[in-house]
Amino acid sequence: MLKLTKKADYGLIALKHLAVNSPASSSAKEIAETYGIPAALLSKILQKLVKSGFLRSEHGTNGGYKLARDPKEITAYEVIRTIDGPIFLTACFTEHGYCVHTDKCTVRDPLQKVHEGILRLLASISISDMSVDSKAESKMEDDVAKHADRLYDLAITPTM
Amino acid sequence: MLKLTKKADYGLIALKHLAVNSPASSSAKEIAETYGIPAALLSKILQKLVKSGFLRSEHGTNGGYKLARDPKEITAYEVIRTIDGPIFLTACFTEHGYCVHTDKCTVRDPLQKVHEGILRLLASISISDMSVDSKAESKMEDDVAKHADRLYDLAITPTM
């Protein structure tokens, strides 16, 4: 359905939280309660982020998680990817190449471009971009605005 | 997992097929067999596309489907949307607005931009763009290439 999973969502939220409250550390439980996320689930997600090197964990009382990297160097793409696994737009292409579905299936080529565009879009936004706390008229705006070249009517109306 | 469904995929393939073979009409069965898609399933998809005004159906012998619109005027976004339903990047925002998930959840804002970017990307490619039959060095290339401003290392390596 072309949406990212709640897990990825939670992961981003947590990372952002940690970025804002840096360099203090927060426990999984703490973050979970703050945003109304099931604690056990968030733990799992954070564990993954630790294994992937985004976070550093501290056991014991007053332990918790803290960022292991500069939030500027963590992209949404990386996070989503480590949590949800590889991203492909269509079944047509795998991570490394094309589908062998049918030779006739020529949709791939142009969609591939779209696919790459999305990846770049996600890679272009970092955790620190997300931490500017609301109404940020940051560079984000311009960055993404560039993509609005061929602008269509995106007025989104319910399907039938 | 941030990928579009097979249904949407099939829909695009079918539309492209019809665009290429225009103005001839093709039956669901015919298209299904050509691309190895389960016929019954494709029928359902095509039915939706009819209801949404992309296709026109003809009953009876030698009946089938044909485009109801100029393929240039049908965007991938529209198709995906009518088949898969509304697209949101995260649960945080619905079609019309923001989430009320938690006030604290401030990830939304920047992600919203990304979300819009993706939509524009999808809206910028039409069925006719997809019908240029392979190795099309069309405007698509440039269009999407523009999005490569802040280019990251997208070398995609397996997660752990």
Add this chain to the structure above:
DNA sequence: TGATGTAGGACTATTCCGGTCCAAGATCGG
């Protein structure tokens, strides 16, 4: 030593996707 917190595996529930089946209604050819 016990409270707190991470690590992580196993397990369950639920949703959604992909796909099938079947019955009904239109249309054309003969």
Add this chain to the structure above:
DNA sequence: CCGATCTTGGACCGGAATAGTCCTACATCA
């Protein structure tokens, strides 16, 4: 006007993936 062909549309099902729970083990600090 009968039958083949094709769309329409609803009901249904199995499997996969998501979301979430539970329980145990281990680390750390007070």
